[in-house]
Amino acid sequence: MQPGYVLVKEQLFFRKELIERLPWLIRLRWAVVVFGFAGCGASYLFWQWLPLPLLVLLSGVFCYNLLFLFIWRRLSPFKSQGVHPDSDSSFIRAQDVLRFNIFAHTQISLDLLALCLAIWYSGGVCSPLALFVIFHIILTGILLQPLSCYLYGVLVLLALGVLLWLQQGVHSPIFPLWYQHVILPHDGNSVANDFIGIVRYATLVAAVLITAFLVTTLKLSLRTKGRELLRLSKALDASNTKLTALYDMVKEMGMSTESKVLMDSATRLAAGIMGVKACSIKLLDEQHKKLRFASTYGLSEDYIKSKESIDIQKSPINRKIIDGAVYAIGHIEERDYFAYPEDIRQEGIASLICLPLRVEKRILGVFCVYSGAGASFTESDVQFFALMADLTAMEIEKLNTQLNRIWFLQKAAHQLRSPLHAVISMLKILQKGYLGEMNVKQEETVQRCEKRLELLDSLVKDLLSLSIRRTALNPDALHRVQAPEVLRVLSGLFESQAREKTIDIIFRIDENLPAVMATDRLLDDLFTNLISNALKYTPPGGKVTVCLTRAEEGGIRLEVTDTGIGIPEQDFSRLFSEFYRAENAKDFTETGTGLGLVIVKEILDQLKGAISVSSRIGEGSTFVCHLP
Amino acid sequence: MSCITDILVIDDDKDLVESMRIILESRQYGVRVAYNGKQGYEKIEAKIPDMIILDVMMATDTDGFDLAYKLKHQLEYRNIPIIMATSFPQKMAEEGSEKFQHILGESWPISHFIEKPIDPEDLLIVMEKILTEHKMEMNQSSV
Numbered sequence: 020m021q022p023g024y025v026l027v028k029e030q031l032f033f034r035k036e037l038i039e040r041l042p043w044l045i046r047l048r049w050a051v052v053v054f055g056f057a058g059c060g061a062s063y064l065f066w067q068w069l070p071l072p073l074l075v076l077l078s079g080v081f082c083y084n085l086l087f088l089f090i091w092r093r094l095s096p097f098k099s100q101g102v103h104p105d106s107d108s109s110f111i112r113a114q115d116v117l118r119f120n121i122f123a124h125t126q127i128s129l130d131l132l133a134l135c136l137a138i139w140y141s142g143g144v145c146s147p148l149a150l151f152v153i154f155h156i157i158l159t160g161i162l163l164q165p166l167s168c169y170l171y172g173v174l175v176l177l178a179l180g181v182l183l184w185l186q187q188g189v190h191s192p193i194f195p196l197w198y199q200h201v202i203l204p205h206d207g208n209s210v211a212n213d214f215i216g217i218v219r220y221a222t223l224v225a226a227v228l229i230t231a232f233l234v235t236t237l238k239l240s241l242r243t244k245g246r247e248l249l250r251l252s253k254a255l256d257a258s259n260t261k262l263t264a265l266y267d268m269v270k271e272m273g274m275s276t277e278s279k280v281l282m283d284s285a286t287r288l289a290a291g292i293m294g295v296k297a298c299s300i301k302l303l304d305e306q307h308k309k310l311r312f313a314s315t316y317g318l319s320e321d322y323i324k325s326k327e328s329i330d331i332q333k334s335p336i337n338r339k340i341i342d343g344a345v346y347a348i349g350h351i352e353e354r355d356y357f358a359y360p361e362d363i364r365q366e367g368i369a370s371l372i373c374l375p376l377r378v379e380k381r382i383l384g385v386f387c388v389y390s391g392a393g394a395s396f397t398e399s400d401v402q403f404f405a406l407m408a409d410l411t412a413m414e415i416e417k418l419n420t421q422l423n424r425i426w427f428l429q430k431a432a433h434q435l436r437s438p439l440h441a442v443i444s445m446l447k448i449l450q451k452g453y454l455g456e457m458n459v460k461q462e463e464t465v466q467r468c469e470k471r472l473e474l475l476d477s478l479v480k481d482l483l484s485l486s487i488r489r490t491a492l493n494p495d496a497l498h499r500v501q502a503p504e505v506l507r508v509l510s511g512l513f514e515s516q517a518r519e520k521t522i523d524i525i526f527r528i529d530e531n532l533p534a535v536m537a538t539d540r541l542l543d544d545l546f547t548n549l550i551s552n553a554l555k556y557t558p559p560g561g562k563v564t565v566c567l568t569r570a571e572e573g574g575i576r577l578e579v580t581d582t583g584i585g586i587p588e589q590d591f592s593r594l595f596s597e598f599y600r601a602e603n604a605k606d607f608t609e610t611g612t613g614l615g616l617v618i619v620k621e622i623l624d625q626l627k628g629a630i631s632v633s634s635r636i637g638e639g640s641t642f643v644c645h646l647p
Numbered sequence: 648m649s650c651i652t653d654i655l656v657i658d659d660d661k662d663l664v665e666s667m668r669i670i671l672e673s674r675q676y677g678v679r680v681a682y683n684g685k686q687g688y689e690k691i692e693a694k695i696p697d698m699i700i701l702d703v704m705m706a707t708d709t710d711g712f713d714l715a716y717k718l719k720h721q722l723e724y725r726n727i728p729i730i731m732a733t734s735f736p737q738k739m740a741e742e743g744s745e746k747f748q749h750i751l752g753e754s755w756p757i758s759h760f761i762e763k764p765i766d767p768e769d770l771l772i773v774m775e776k777i778l779t780e781h782k783m784e785m786n787q788s789s790v
Binding site for chain 1: 666670673
């Protein structure tokens with residue numbers, strides 16, 4: 020931010036008080052007018068004496084206050100845009116503040132003139148109204164600059180001095196001391212006594228100057244504190260912005276399902292948060308001998324190529340960072356930091372911070388931010404970047420652990436399925452007679468072997484699918500999918516399966532259904548599991564109906580109804596438990612892993628959908644899914 | 648020139664390779680085998696096959712894809728039809744292009760995915776279809 024802009028913002032913050040006090044001043048003046056008139060009324064009531072000059076003066080005050088009110092209403096539209104310190108139109112607001120200042124000076128000058136006249140009409144320097152100048156000095160001290168406060172103080176004293184001179188000089192007092200003349204007993208000497216007059220005036224001078232001094236000192240001290248508060252609030256604001264950005268960064272990194280995506284987010288966001296031109300993550304190779312760029316932001320291709328692989332033994336800086344040191348370099352050119360400083364100069368890097376990416380005591384690599392300006396990092400920047408580096412390292416480690424887990428599961432599934440597939444393939448060769456004809460009993464046995472192995476294969480496949488789904492990492496990025504298209508692709512496959520089992524299968528798919536947030540694979544798995552279940556537990560000659568319609572509550576509704584064996588009521592609660600198969604299901608068919616409905620439930624949870632089941636033993640079952 | 652169609656089966660599972668050899672030889676295909684991508688490439692260099700049946704995961708998780716990619720970048724080998732055998736044909740077909748980004752941007756090298764365990768009849772149907780299409784394409788391009 021420009022320093023000038025900051026200064027204007029700061030000044031505006033303090034001018035706010037002036038602008039807020041102006042209508043208060045107008046209200047206060049109404050009170051003075053009301054009390055003034057009431058006082059004149061009381062004087063007439065108790066002493067049958069009406070101070071006419073005072074009444075005229077009060078009427079004048081009343082009139083100019085009306086005028087001020089009118090001007091204030093004209094000015095107030097600027098108020099809303101003029102005082103907000105965070106608004107951007109600071110230039111216009113600075114002009115508005117000037118208008119408010121002139122307005123305040125006009126009001127205070129007129130008030131002081133009115134007060135001087137009131138003092139003059141009410142007996143001069145010795146008038147009790149003379150004390151009221153003190154209030155004006157206080158008011159000026161609060162609202163205006165200290166210099167203005169002293170200036171008004173001096174003006175008032177000059178005016179009162181002139182009055183004193185008029186009273187004591189050749190001119191006799193124009194107006195008598197009302198309170199001594201009318202309200203209090205008259206002593207006859209006060210006005211004539213020069214000495215008393217001078218002493219009273221001197222006391223007033225002292226009182227006015229002391230008041231001006233106290234008020235301005237207090238105000239300056241308050242203003243200093245206010246500035247400090249403003250600075251603190253700004254620092255807090257900045258910290259808050261940084262922390263919010265850091266939170267967003269961690270959130271974005273947490274959603275990444277690939278290391279490269281995660282690190283690209285980290286470098287891009289870190290450069291943004293730190294306000295620098297570039298950022299990079301270099302990771303250590305498995306032998307911990309070389310550092311390679313894993314992600315960069317804002318660095319040129321040439322620079323990345325020139326530092327593609329850094330041998331740690333040949334790079335003392337990187338070696339120290341790997342050992343845990345923090346490198347914050349304010350001026351690249353100041354010392355002989357780098358082996359090839361010209362590369363860094365060409366890249367436009369003037370200062371940088373490099374930190375180890377560390378998870379507990381293990382070092383993953385080096386995290387750097389590069390600035391185009393020299394000495395652009397403060398101690399707090401380094402601390403904040405260290406926090407960012409720790410969080411990034413944790414996220415990288417977390418994702419790697421999850422990816423390793425998935426890799427292990429996939430590898431384990433592959434290793435388990437490979438021999439199974441080889442055996443099944445060999446059995447198929449036997450069964451199809453590639454190695455000569457088999458007798459009926461041999462063929463039956465081979466068929467049974469094949470079925471059991473296929474079940475084992477399905478089990479491995481389902482377990483893999485379920486395990487990957489249950490890792491914290493969610494590999495499926497949801498997008499808008501047309502469910503009818505997915506179901507239509509599957510319908511052909513299920514129609515041929517149903518034909519083989521002599522089951523009648525009907526698909527009713529409504530046109531113009533809304534798209535749902537899912538992936539083709541998730542919907543495919545969901546539909547496949549539900550429909551193959553219905554086909555599996557429906558005896559030959561039965562019927563399966565699949566309806567895909569618009570749901571009343573929005574989204575889509577899938578209803579799979581069969582005329583199969585049905586589900587016993589006591590098994591409803593355990594239907595979505597792992598490896599659970601109802602007794603009648605086990606009796607009906609040996610195939611079935613007990614994981615199909617668990618997968619269905621987990622897919623629906625992921626898609627924020629719901630499922631309900633209704634069934635009657637021997638009559639069939641209906642599964643209804645709702646997808647938003 | 649021999650009229651026997653030469654099929655190269657590349658898979659690290661020897662039992663599966665033998666099963667495929669039995670199936671293919673029953674239809675008078677000439678069968679050569681290799682047990683990893685490197686061996687497979689050497690056999691291709693020795694003699695260009697009419698078709699390759701390739702496993703995805705062999706010496707490395709992407710050995711099959713790496714070989715397919717390598718072949719598609721060489722003028723003399725780029726037209727060899729490739730059938731990829733995998734336990735996850737749907738997943739491979741859908742995600743292969745995303746997972747193996749080094750292949751993306753080029754033409755997708757795989758002619759067909761076939762699911763393991765291999766059904767002999769399915770395999771033969773697919774092979775015959777691809778070989779016929781390939782022959783027609785070659786004839787058209789030579790005309």
